[in-house]
Amino acid sequence: MGHSKAQKEANHNRIIEAAMDLLRHKGLDHMGVAEVMRAAGLTHGGFYSHFDSREAMVAEALCTAFARDERRLDKAAAQRGGEKRRAMLEAYLSPGHRDNPVKGCTVAALTGDFTRADPALRHIFTEQVRRYRDQVAAMVPGAAAEGQALFAFSAMIGALLMARAVDDEALSDEILAAARRHLAAAIEPE
Template structure:
């Protein structure tokens, strides 16, 4: 019985992990349940032993993807001050982040999908955006909380938007320019 519960928990975690990566890469509607279950080494029929609905899987996978991105953001922010801001900008606007959405930030990969999702998923996304804004505002070196919050909103919007556009354009040179010029502009703040 204990082994069975541990196996079920491991299978559940595997499904959520696969879904989090695939949703970031292909979008929430870009992958089906049967395909995810097969990637997790399970049958399609076993899906409902783990989730009440596809929406439950989406919510849990998006929450997981957001947690993964938050860990990377917090690691970069731990440096503190301008050095941390530079590390966040350089990591976020890197070609590695652009080219591997399945491993990247769900805030950049999933805004359109989440805008159409259920309340649980939208709330998780909102909490992550709020967390990023607080981190970025905390890295500012001023004494005006309203100005720091405004700069954090601008910086996060620029980071997310630049990654989204760099992924979407077909011209590699334009893509690289979007990343590098946005990074340069943010560092001038």
């Protein structure tokens, strides 16, 4: 019995959603096709009617996750009107983001994995870093906006990862607060 085009699209989207969550939770190399299909509530045998390979699924899941992350960053920045930089920092360097890596920033969840990824996935990552640089630079006035944006984004990821790694919640909160405070000062208009 065949599936309708709408059902196939819905199943495809479920696979991508499951893959995004599992990628952020387990990493690039620790997620299998069978596990993704099980998480999507589908049988393993249906995978190849959606993707040519695991790599194709991972690439699509990454692109979808990155696009969603960009929209989330834009939404966070828009919540404070003219204070976009501060709103972005508060949303990104928050206990809520720290405590929910599966639904958080894909770059933060997978940066270490990309150092060992195949060239096609590294290229997707590289293009995303460029888009984030441009997105954050648009919030930072001045001739050095791109450099400040790269610094800010790198420091945000580093602070978030450290806050997630320590086993002392007070220290974790302190890391996030210090990063917010110092980054706000570093990327304020000159």
